Amino acid sequence: MLARDRERLSDTRRRVNVMPLGAAALAGSSFPIDREALAKSLDFEGVTRNSLDAVSDRDFAAEFLSACSLIMVHLSRLAEDIILYATTEFGFFELDDAIATGSSLMPQKKNPDSMELVRGKAGRVFGNLLGMLTTLKGLPLAYNKDMQEDKEAVFDAFDTVMSSLRVTSIVLTNISVNQVALGGYMNATELADYLVRKGMPFRDAHEIVGRVVVRAIDNKTQIEEMSIEELRSFSELIETDVYEALSLEQTLNTKSQVGGTARQSVAAALDRAYQSLHE
Secondary structure, X not given: OHHHHHHHHHHHHHHHOEEOOOOOOOOOOOOOOOHHHHHXXXXXXXXXXXXXXXHHOOHHHHHHXXXXXXXXXXXXXXXXXXXXXXXXXXOOEEEOHHHOEEOOOOOOOEEOHHHHHHHHHHHHHHHHHHHHHHHHOOOOOOOOHHHHHHHHHHHHHHHHHHHHHHHHHHHHOOEXXXXXXXXXXXXXXXXXXXXXXXXXXXXXXHHHHHHHHHHHHHOOOOXXXXXXXXXXXXXXXXXXXXXXXXXXXXXXXOOOOOOOOOHHHHHHHHHHHHHHHHO
């Protein structure tokens, strides 16, 4: 998501980096200036092609705010995951004391304040975008004083996004991942896939595994803890190799396509991420 955000900002800059100098108030300059030569000397990629549009255009501001809003959507969703999975109920993550605060009431509680603030700041940036669009929607062409409102929205969004990115980066370098047991019948789909690989149609496998899970719940056990005789009572296609298929390692590593959870896929994704950052 953040890679797409960076691409959007680069694309936005390309449209921003055109020189309006020479448009004057609305109709262009009467002095014989070479706009293209000026643009080149000032490191612009081009010049505006319509003077009236040049002074009335705020697309660049709205587009920048839109890109900022998407960044905040992504940071907010990441923050929500971290907040949720750091709770005692999940226990996937442990927040370092550097990025958490103590509860004002409960001595044992860690509050993920940093991520809650990032999540909350998203609404602020969305408001800047909506405010900008609302300001622009009824304006006639050429400059109108209403447009001075663009500065506060753009600068505030920039500051908010930059601080949110920095905070998120600090959080991600001060978070640890706890070992999590398989549990929760998360390998049920793997059992269905196992039966499909044995030649059973998936819809039949889906139904059978559903009954296996019901039995496991009734017996307060996990699928991989059930005896081979009990598993075979649901399908004679099930053999002793099913336990290997139901293991955590195998459950992860069978998802070996690009973007999957297999170790080699994750390692390749990390390599691509590092390469992208290096470039």
